[in-house]
Amino acid sequence: MNLSDPTERAYWRRHLSGLVAGRKVIGGIAPLAGLTDLVTHLVGAGAQKPLLVHSSRGAGRVPNEEEAHLVTVEVARYATMTEELRDHDRLLRELPSSVRQAIDAYDPERDALWCVGPFTSSEPVDGRTVAGGREPAWAALEDKIVADEIWDAVGFPRSERRVVEVSSPDILEAASHDLDLGSGVVWVADSRDGFNGGGEYTRWVATVEERQEALDFFKSRCDRVRVMPFLEGVPCSIHGIVLPDGTAAFRPVELAILRGEGRRFVYGGQGTTWDPPESDRAEMRELVRRTGALLSERVGYRGGFGIDGILTADGFRPTEINPRFSGGLTTLGRALDLSLFRLLQLNLSVGRDPGVTVDELEAWALPALDRRRLAQPKAVVDRPVAEEPLEIALSWDGVRLHRDPKGDLTLVVGPNPMGAFAKIDTRDALAVGDRIGPLNAAMMRFLDEEFDAGFGPVEPAPDVRTST
Numbered sequence: 001m002n003l004s005d006p007t008e009r010a011y012w013r014r015h016l017s018g019l020v021a022g023r024k025v026i027g028g029i030a031p032l033a034g035l036t037d038l039v040t041h042l043v044g045a046g047a048q049k050p051l052l053v054h055s056s057r058g059a060g061r062v063p064n065e066e067e068a069h070l071v072t073v074e075v076a077r078y079a080t081m082t083e084e085l086r087d088h089d090r091l092l093r094e095l096p097s098s099v100r101q102a103i104d105a106y107d108p109e110r111d112a113l114w115c116v117g118p119f120t121s122s123e124p125v126d127g128r129t130v131a132g133g134r135e136p137a138w139a140a141l142e143d144k145i146v147a148d149e150i151w152d153a154v155g156f157p158r159s160e161r162r163v164v165e166v167s168s169p170d171i172l173e174a175a176s177h178d179l180d181l182g183s184g185v186v187w188v189a190d191s192r193d194g195f196n197g198g199g200e201y202t203r204w205v206a207t208v209e210e211r212q213e214a215l216d217f218f219k220s221r222c223d224r225v226r227v228m229p230f231l232e233g234v235p236c237s238i239h240g241i242v243l244p245d246g247t248a249a250f251r252p253v254e255l256a257i258l259r260g261e262g263r264r265f266v267y268g269g270q271g272t273t274w275d276p277p278e279s280d281r282a283e284m285r286e287l288v289r290r291t292g293a294l295l296s297e298r299v300g301y302r303g304g305f306g307i308d309g310i311l312t313a314d315g316f317r318p319t320e321i322n323p324r325f326s327g328g329l330t331t332l333g334r335a336l337d338l339s340l341f342r343l344l345q346l347n348l349s350v351g352r353d354p355g356v357t358v359d360e361l362e363a364w365a366l367p368a369l370d371r372r373r374l375a376q377p378k379a380v381v382d383r384p385v386a387e388e389p390l391e392i393a394l395s396w397d398g399v400r401l402h403r404d405p406k407g408d409l410t411l412v413v414g415p416n417p418m419g420a421f422a423k424i425d426t427r428d429a430l431a432v433g434d435r436i437g438p439l440n441a442a443m444m445r446f447l448d449e450e451f452d453a454g455f456g457p458v459e460p461a462p463d464v465r466t467s468t
Contacts, residue, residue, distance in 0.1 A: 001356065003364030015355040016343040017045035024112035025050045026103060029073055029091050031058030031416050038115060039063045041339045051106045053099060059389055059414030059421045071102045078417050081380060082201065085119045086194045092120055115346065118324030119195055122349065131346045134324060137299040141323045143191035145226055151318055154290035159317050161228040166218050175227045176211060183230040184263065187214055189222035199265040204230055206263065233312040233464050236276065237328045240288035241304045241344065246358040247292025249285040251369050252276055253328040255308065256377065256440035258458040266458050269378035270331040271436030272369065276311050277465060284316050295323065303348040304329045313464045335374035336365055375430045377440040381420040385451040389414035396429055396439065401446040411443065422447055437461065
């Protein structure tokens, strides 16, 4: 099958659409704006009018009642993204009676397909099949403590590290001293209490005071931390999709992980305008292939996954694995065909024949992704800076963002369960070779100036890799 041929790609789309065509589908739980794409994918695949269970409005366009049946589930305001995502599975399985009644009225036969986010388990909900969730063995691989075992098993270079009990502060102090290459060390927590992400359980520490503060934070939240040297370089990721005949490996994605005051990591969006040296790209894609094979062999993994790391002066050094359809895969999908990527993930998550081989998928996706670049600056604000969604036209001078009615960028800000979410959706703000980090930093500075968002000074990581 030649997916570059629109006719053959349409045939493949019809095959993937068979999972939902003519079927009732329930989507959620998520902010309503976060379900807009799902409605587009489902309608395009021939599903019946879906029912959406949403927790808030979110930022950006939302489906209306002509497009979907809408049911709201009340949630508390979360202090962190980690708390919110950890709560997804519980919310799904402890829905209020009013929400259950609405769902049963929509689907009395309980034949509907539940389309969920990746932080939900794959167990059926009230007898309804779940698509998009994860097996427990898959989710367990996201523990940062076990990631290095995977790099060792597939034979890929990694940074030195030690895993230390938080109940052993003397050993933790010694490990930090031994592994410090001059810029401090990074501590990251285990997943004892479930998923953690967005840098919320990660600390970059270099002084006695910083280490003590980090220890006080971790004591009640985990049993062990991984200690590794702080790695200078561009944060980036590489992604793949495990198919029945192997693993399709895609192009690198830059991660806008910025540096804030007090050695704080501030997470932003992703982009594909930046390119690492070709030799590094080839090694990163080979890492994906090996890792996909390992995941398939060990736990029967299928579907998308991502590997985050740093492109250091010595090459790519992986730091964690995300066994799910991650933000980087969403970025790649938006640059290519997000509906097809999402439908492929749903089919794989329920064990349905994907109708495509590794060679067929790569032959279409790789050249197209190199032609169609995308930058998506994002920011999560931990305070309610916008009660209603706002859209602001902006222009970018390469350093700062400015309000400009004729600007070609649009900043969208809206409420979410943590406070607020902001993003700039653009395909043309950056040229090939440009990095997303500086634009994401400028967006956060603009949010501080206009909304008192509280990010403080943030800077992108430098590119220190010069060899090819």
